[in-house]
Amino acid sequence: MGASKLSGMQKQVLSLYRGFLRAARSKPIEDRKRIEMIVSTEFRHNSKEVDRKNFQYIEYLLRLGTKQLDQLKSPDIVSLSSVKVVASKS
């Protein structure tokens, strides 16, 4: 399943994903499902769209994700929500 030897960056991405799922476990059930849905779609979308060699962008996304995870871990934060923005051609 997956690559035999994961690179350091791949391990970081996976541990960030794990961190999000663990943080979701501490929230109420409805919000937990929403968080898991948002996080998994985001990660899957990026894994397809982002070039494996674009290290600068991947590191940028990792840093962004780590900051969001730190915010999510706080007990005051209840849930995540996301908005889909479609760029208009006009």
Next chain:
Amino acid sequence: MAFGLIGRVVGTKPSRLSTAARLIPARWTSTGSEAQSKASSGGGGENLKTFQIYRWNPDNPGKPELQDYKIDLKDCGPMVLDALIKIKNEMDPSLTFRRSCREGICGSCAMNIDGCNGLACLTKIECGSKETTITPLPHMFVIKDLVVDMTNFYNQYKSIEPWLKRKTPASVPGKEILQSKKDRAKLDGMYECILCACCSTSCPSYWWNPESYLGPAALLHANRWISDSRDEYTKERLEAIDDEFKLYRCHTILNCARACPKGLNPGKQITHIKQLQQSG
């Protein structure tokens, strides 16, 4: 109808005011006439300067690039920040940079201009036709264009506990803790720091160890609190930074003193801490 009223007022007022009143409408139309004269002279005496600015957009991520912008220096203020604002207003609104006070006191517009760290609002545009290269602060993670991630820098500042700590309460409760003029003079050269990060990002030692070495700015502030006569936790502060990595990564390269836009000397303050560590 308003013009009619003004005309009547101008006619009836004494000569002093009428000249002033005549000046006002002249000023209102002056921009129009000046613009016409500039256009008619065919842009004669135009002073173009090229700015090469680092661009990277996280929404369309690719490789970062240096993009060229030509600015007429006659229409622009003298500082690099004026040029950046002019580019953003007239040529490319997507150019992203931090700025606030435009007078060198907030420290938001710190960036690397022609290889040297400095504040964009205090750095004059160099005359001549040579290109000016503007890049973000070196060895910092870039969020977009010239905006960098300063969280590590701020966390290091927070870690030295930059507030007054006392064991004994003030001698007169509810009143200020007194300090002699000589003791206050010891803080000169340290309290003026605006945390712009120009010094820390110019230090090669900080480039190679950004997470473990505190950097000249944080150490300058550490010395500011160590030297404060009102603070009673001097020994604990010195012990907290008495570390192979936090303090002793400094090898007196002194790039920090060269880069500081406020003219401070962090290297000197770090030497002071090292001397205290040695003697205490």
